[in-house]
Amino acid sequence: MLLSLPTTVSALRECLAQGAVPVGGATLVWATWQREGFPEQAVSLREVPEATVLGREELGAAVLLHQVDDRVPEVLRRAAGSVGTGAVRRAATVGGNLVGSTLRCLLPAALVLDARARVLGGEGTYETDLAELVAKRHLLLSLRWHAPLTSGYRKLPGDAGGPPPFVVATAVHADAEGGHLLRVAVRDGYEVIAESASHDAGAGAPEVLDALRRTPLGALPPTAWEAVRAQVTETLTDPALG
Template identity: 65%
Template sequence: MLLRLPTSVSEARECVAEGIVPIGGATLLWATWQRDGFPEQAMSLRELPEANVIGRETLGAAVVLHRIDDRVPEVLRAAAATIGTGAVRRTASVGGNLVGSSLRCLLPAALVLRARATVLDADGVQETGLAEAMEAKGSVLLSLRWNAPAASAYRKLPGDAGGPPPLVVASALHTDGAGHHLLHVAVRDGYDVRDADADCGTGAATALDTLRATAAFGDLPAEAWDIVHEQTTRLLGDAGLA
């Protein structure tokens, strides 16, 4: 297998146009390739500057998980820190987790940040919604971008080896230029990820009632709802909105 390492967007675009298989850290692909055979060529973005950014409002798809630090919001940092073992986090990438993994452990955090995706396809660099980027064929995720939240929280319950994915609850409090507050919450229950938001102008109790009334959270398991309640109360209380 020939591994292509583009150092510019134009080089990466050529690889996409040629249909070369993109890989992240290959932590999940390697076993599949050993079983089914390796492609003739693959492409890694680890040398592409646009895919290696880390900042308050951006994160590159080629960034390996152990590099995610306090430059990004707490919810995203905490999510990355709970994925796999230290050895996995030194290899697995943001893009591989979101696009190449059925677990998509970073997805709840990205959803509550209201992240947008920058992707590369045969037509060039485009910005699109996160869901579209994860499902699109013939494009490669370059980075995520979001507006920094006022505060955020993350909790992942312990899981059993070989069992279903553990429960995850992520939340972020957003404030616009006019001082309007919006809480966004996401829950991963098994392989299902659901999210909803609520206006926070009249306090935590009203925000929780709003979340409970949404189609996404109306049948939320009690264990998950308890964590949603705790995070909502804490984030709004710390912000003086309780």
Template identity: 65%
Template sequence: MQLRLPASIAEAQRCLAEGAVPIGGATLVWAAWQRDGFPEQALSLRNLPEANVVGSEELGGAVLLHRVDATVPEVLHRAAAGVGTGAVRRTATVGGNIVGSTLRCLLPAALVLDARATVLEPDGVSETDLTELLAKRHLLLALRWRTPLVSGHRKVEGEAGGPPPLVVAAAAHADGDGPGELRVAVRDGYEVLSETTPLAPDADHALHALERTDLGALPAPAREHVREVVTDVLARAGARP
């Protein structure tokens, strides 16, 4: 297998056009390739500057999870810090986790940030939403979002060998002269739910609105975690000057 390491967008496009298969951090594909056979060419974006940025409103798809620090919003930083072991975080990438993994530990955080995806295809670079990113399994160059007022994240400890542990993410966003919005996302098993409600200082009001969405059908323990995360985020948002 030839590993190609493009250093420019144009070079990466040529690799895709010539059939190179994106490899991410190889934490997920390696075992499958050992079982099913290796492709002739693999593509890593680790040398591509556009895929390695870490900023307050942008995160590259090739960034290793251990590099996701407090530069990004709290919800995304804590989500990355909670993935696997330290060894996994030093190998796994943002793009591999969101697009290549069935667990998608970073997806709830990206959803509550209302992130958009910059993707690379053989014929160019474009921007899309997370729904299309996952449906078409695009090659992720970077995520971009608007800075929230406050965000929060909780990953509940799961059972060894059991289903993926519950994840709750929330973010409060300003909206000019309007009331703003509260975005909440939950990973329950392998399913990720995301809902939005107008931002209000009264947590009971926001939680009542969320109960009328699909989040209201979650099991009682999951709804309690949602209540606690939402209450904390709204309290911190209300305390901001």
């Protein structure tokens, strides 16, 4: 297998046009390749600057999960830190987790950040939402978002060989009217649900939770809803909100 390491988006496009298969850490495809055969050509994004950004409001698809640190919001950092084992996090990439994995551990965190995806298509790069990214499995270059006021993440224990552990991600953003908007996203099994509720001055966690109860989140099993309740309460009482 010939692995190309382009250093520009245009060179990456040339590799793809020649039939190269994009790979990150190959943690999700290695077993398949060993069983069914390796592709003749593969291409990595790890030398493409647009895919290796890491900052307060952006994260590249080629960034390894163990590299996701406190430069990004807490919800995204904790989500990345909860994926697999240390060995997996040292090999797996952001793009592989979001686009290549059925678990999509980073998706709830990206949803509450209201992130947009920068992708590479046939006509060049463009920005799209996460729904299209996941549905069409685009080649992701990076995620971009507006930094939240505060955020959080909770993952319940899971059983080995069982369904994916339940996770809940939260983030509070300033809205156009000077108030606050709480975004909540959960992964329940393989399904991801995202909802939001206003958190205006004077409103406490019970009022916000009542509003969330009237969304599809209210149909969650008791244990899952308790995790949502605890995480929402913790997020809304963060001193960062004043």
